[in-house]
Amino acid sequence: MRLFIDTANIEEIREVNNWGVISGVTTNPSLVAREGRDFATVVREICDLVEGPVSAEVLSLHTDEMVREGKQLAALHPQVVVKIPVCEAGLAAIRQLSRQGVSTNATLVFSAAQALLAARAGASYVSPFVGRVDDTGNDGLQVLSEIVTVFDHYLIDTEIIAASIRHPVHVVEAAKMGAHIATVPYSVLKQMVRHPLTEVGITRFLDDWKAAQR
Numbered sequence: 295m296r297l298f299i300d301t302a303n304i305e306e307i308r309e310v311n312n313w314g315v316i317s318g319v320t321t322n323p324s325l326v327a328r329e330g331r332d333f334a335t336v337v338r339e340i341c342d343l344v345e346g347p348v349s350a351e352v353l354s355l356h357t358d359e360m361v362r363e364g365k366q367l368a369a370l371h372p373q374v375v376v377k378i379p380v381c382e383a384g385l386a387a388i389r390q391l392s393r394q395g396v397s398t399n400a401t402l403v404f405s406a407a408q409a410l411l412a413a414r415a416g417a418s419y420v421s422p423f424v425g426r427v428d429d430t431g432n433d434g435l436q437v438l439s440e441i442v443t444v445f446d447h448y449l450i451d452t453e454i455i456a457a458s459i460r461h462p463v464h465v466v467e468a469a470k471m472g473a474h475i476a477t478v479p480y481s482v483l484k485q486m487v488r489h490p491l492t493e494v495g496i497t498r499f500l501d502d503w504k505a506a507q508r
């Protein structure tokens with residue numbers, strides 16, 4: 295499974311990109327707004343920093359506007375993937391953009407039914423929101439698993455991005471079930487790196503080494 299980082303913060307992207315573990319970036323309007331910077335500038339900077347797809351989301355709610363906005367975003371950089379919410383207008387926009395060769399990421403996916411519709415409309419990626427399903431008292435990983443099963447069954451080539459990841463177990467479970475990608479917040483990537491036994495082990499090795507020098 296490939297890993298994307300789910301952030302619009304350049305410093306977070308720069309640090310994690312230096313680890314060599316990320317293959318792309320996803321943003322959403324909330325993440326971009328948090329940075330308080332010009333949207334197009336942020337998207338271009340991210341594309342210049344990272345190799346791989348960079349999702350940037352449309353804000354419009356009508357098909358024609360989504361398509362127009364999507365084309366503007368796609369024109370910012372060849373790595374841009376246009377993120378579009380799954381709804382009637384969004385499906386029609388995904389269809390039009392995919393027919394014009396624009397990569398799309400169907401977002402705010404909360405069911406296998408929505409994922410199937412988005413894939414059939416021509417989405418390059420679908421983003422089921424695992425954590426937000428969990429927040430409703432339902433099982434986000436179960437929804438993800440259903441999408442993996444359906445796509446495998448029909449050899450659908452739309453890639454599945456496990457999104458709204460809240461902790462490392464979400465990432466590992468998504469990998470075990472065969473999701474293509476997990477888009478992971480910076481804080482969770484940090485949690486994935488660390489293990490108390492690794493820290494204890496490093497300290498012990500250094501202590502033993504120093505003791506032997508004395």
Ligand code: G3P
Nearest residue numbers: 300321322426457458459
């Ligand atoms: O970027 C989409 C998704 O990952 C957002 O996650 O934590 O706001 O539910 P979250």
